[in-house]
Amino acid sequence: MSGAIARHWRxxxxxxxxxxxxxxxxxxxxxxxxxAVSSVHVNWLRLYDGLPRGWRFVQGFLAPxxxxxxxxILIGFQESLTxxxxxxxxxxxxxxxxGLGAARNISPLPVYLVCRFIIxxxxxxxxxxxxxxxxxxxxxxxxxxxxxxxxxxIGFLAKLLAEDIEDIDExxxxxxxxxxxxxxxxxxxxxxxxxxxxxxxxGLYRIDINFRESAVIxxxxxxxxxxxxxxxxxxxxxxxxAAILMVIIAIVMLCEYGSGHIRRRLL
Amino acid sequence: xxxxxxxxxxxxxxxxxxxxxxxxxxAGQVVGVIGPSGAGKSTLIRCINRLVEPTTGRVSLKDIDIxxxxxxxxxxxxxxxxxxxxxxxxxxxxxxxxxxxxGRLGYVPFWRSFTRRFPQADIEAAFALLDRVGLxxxxxxxxxxxxxxxxxxxxxxxxxxQNPDMLLVDEPTASLDPRTARQIMxxxxxxxxxxxxxxLINIHDVLLAQQFVQRIVGLRGGEIVFDGPPAxxxxxxxxxxYGEEDWTAMRRAADDAPETGEERSEERxxxxx
Numbered sequence: 273m274s275g276a277i278a279r280h281w282r283x284x285x286x287x288x289x290x291x292x293x294x295x296x297x298x299x300x301x302x303x304x305x306x307x308a309v310s311s312v313h314v315n316w317l318r319l320y321d322g323l324p325r326g327w328r329f330v331q332g333f334l335a336p337x338x339x340x341x342x343x344x345i346l347i348g349f350q351e352s353l354t355x356x357x358x359x360x361x362x363x364x365x366x367x368x369x370x371g372l373g374a375a376r377n378i379s380p381l382p383v384y385l386v387c388r389f390i391i392x393x394x395x396x397x398x399x400x401x402x403x404x405x406x407x408x409x410x411x412x413x414x415x416x417x418x419x420x421x422x423x424x425x426i427g428f429l430a431k432l433l434a435e436d437i438e439d440i441d442e443x444x445x446x447x448x449x450x451x452x453x454x455x456x457x458x459x460x461x462x463x464x465x466x467x468x469x470x471x472x473x474x475g476l477y478r479i480d481i482n483f484r485e486s487a488v489i490x491x492x493x494x495x496x497x498x499x500x501x502x503x504x505x506x507x508x509x510x511x512x513x514a515a516i517l518m519v520i521i522a523i524v525m526l527c528e529y530g531s532g533h534i535r536r537r538l539l
Numbered sequence: 540x541x542x543x544x545x546x547x548x549x550x551x552x553x554x555x556x557x558x559x560x561x562x563x564x565x566a567g568q569v570v571g572v573i574g575p576s577g578a579g580k581s582t583l584i585r586c587i588n589r590l591v592e593p594t595t596g597r598v599s600l601k602d603i604d605i606x607x608x609x610x611x612x613x614x615x616x617x618x619x620x621x622x623x624x625x626x627x628x629x630x631x632x633x634x635x636x637x638x639x640x641x642g643r644l645g646y647v648p649f650w651r652s653f654t655r656r657f658p659q660a661d662i663e664a665a666f667a668l669l670d671r672v673g674l675x676x677x678x679x680x681x682x683x684x685x686x687x688x689x690x691x692x693x694x695x696x697x698x699x700x701q702n703p704d705m706l707l708v709d710e711p712t713a714s715l716d717p718r719t720a721r722q723i724m725x726x727x728x729x730x731x732x733x734x735x736x737x738x739l740i741n742i743h744d745v746l747l748a749q750q751f752v753q754r755i756v757g758l759r760g761g762e763i764v765f766d767g768p769p770a771x772x773x774x775x776x777x778x779x780x781y782g783e784e785d786w787t788a789m790r791r792a793a794d795d796a797p798e799t800g801e802e803r804s805e806e807r808x809x810x811x812x
Contacts, residue, residue: 447628447694450588451701452617452645457652461641465632 332510348500363425371433394427403489414495476531546596571748574758618645621698625710631683642700688719706738
């Protein structure tokens with residue numbers, strides 16, 4: 273060893289090594305931002321016209337009216353809750369086999385590819401687009417909503433489940449494999465205990481996502497409380513709309529609180 | 540009897556991990572496999588039950604050519620090969636009993652294992668084994684509630700629940716304190732004697748190996764560079780296995796610390812608490 277001790281270390285490299293190029297890119301980004309902002313044309317007069325309308329909206333919300341349309345609201349919520357529960361249950365049941373198949377560490381390549389394709393297809397389309405499709409195919413009403421939510425639940429849950437399975441502690445799986453266990457036994461003894469708490473957590477989370485989504489897809493005709501909300505808005509009955517929104521918020525918060533409670537008890 | 544002939548393993552486009560290992564182990568013999576990290580010890584024992592597929596060569600146990608078996612037959616062969624792991628590899632969220640009973644998975648159909656309705660004989664065997672490893676009160680605890688030494692005892696019970704002909708043991712003491720490590724090695728040794736089990740034990744601790752095994756195989760760079768009784772492990776042999784180092788101090792420690800009967804019973808008592 274020579275006497276000299278090194279005095280310099282390599283700092284983490286910058287994303288772009290060349291200094292002029294880096295500054296050019298920063299400058300370019302700034303210019304683009306300025307141009308983009310200036311291209312947004314705000315019609316101030318129209319905005320002024322809209323103010324009273326907005327105010328009526330706010331007033332409606334300050335005085336929600338639960339009674340005027342209570343029958344419609346009740347039916348809407350019944351439909352939405354039914355849609356949510358059935359779609360989440362069916363979605364989870366179908367997501368489990370797809371998720372198992374989409375985990376590279378336990379499934380052969382052909383099965384993996386097919387399952388990944390199903391997930392990609394289910395995730396590529398946003399709920400509203402799927403709902404429009406199903407409404408066109410099966411007509412207006414909660415059945416189309418149920419199908420939409422089931423479909424999107426599969427994509428969501430199967431993807432998270434597959435990733436969770438790919439992240440398991442392989443040593444535990446190896447130990448079960450070494451006993452001569454079959455594939456299903458491996459899944460039951462080594463995989464399930466490791467992924468179950470998270471699967472339940474995600475499932476509960478999906479219940480409140482599905483409930484919120486059921487309000488949105490109702491607007492495009494897939495039944496449920498969304499349809500009721502849409503009708504109220506179209507009739508300018510902001511007080512009824514406010515009542516609906518408040519019930520939605522209450523239910524989502526209830527789901528949130530409930531799932532948190534259940535999750536704490538499971539882990 | 541275990542027979543390994545010309546066993547080689549090369550991972551995709553890499554240097555070979557094992558090069559032509561040939562080894563014969565008679566029934567009932569306990570063999571310690573030592574060697575530096577990366578010498579291929581883990582790969583060697585995983586090639587025996589084909590958790591890792593060997594590239595070439597043959598492995599046969601009791602005249603069954605394991606390397607030639609179909610998936611289905613391989614699972615049947617695995618039932619008779621118990622395995623014990625470095626980090627215990629218990630399924631942490633299952634109970635101790637479920638972990639021990641998982642040793643029977645190769646013998647029972649899926650629905651029985653799924654509903655946890657194992658045959659009564661298996662359950663009795665599991666309780667007897669838990670008693671043997673000193674954990675009879677822990678049957679219903681979750682595996683992650685146990686200490687390291689206790690977990691390894693469950694690991695041993697799980698391997699024995701398979702009613703194996705041989706044990707593959709991968710660094711059983713690497714995550715344990717020295718005293719627990721000795722207790723575990725002694726337990727493995729005693730159980731092998733009781734049941735006449737052949738065992739292959741990968742182990743880093745040379746002193747521990749010398750005390751508890753009958754034969755030592757030294758691995759370096761995927762080849763066997765030493766094969767003989769523990770007493771034959773002299774400086775030249777250690778240097779051949781691990782490379783140049785001053786071994787005198789370590790060898791003196793080995794000579795100074797013979798096992799005494801008193802120490803044994805004392806440690807065993809402590810182990811049961």
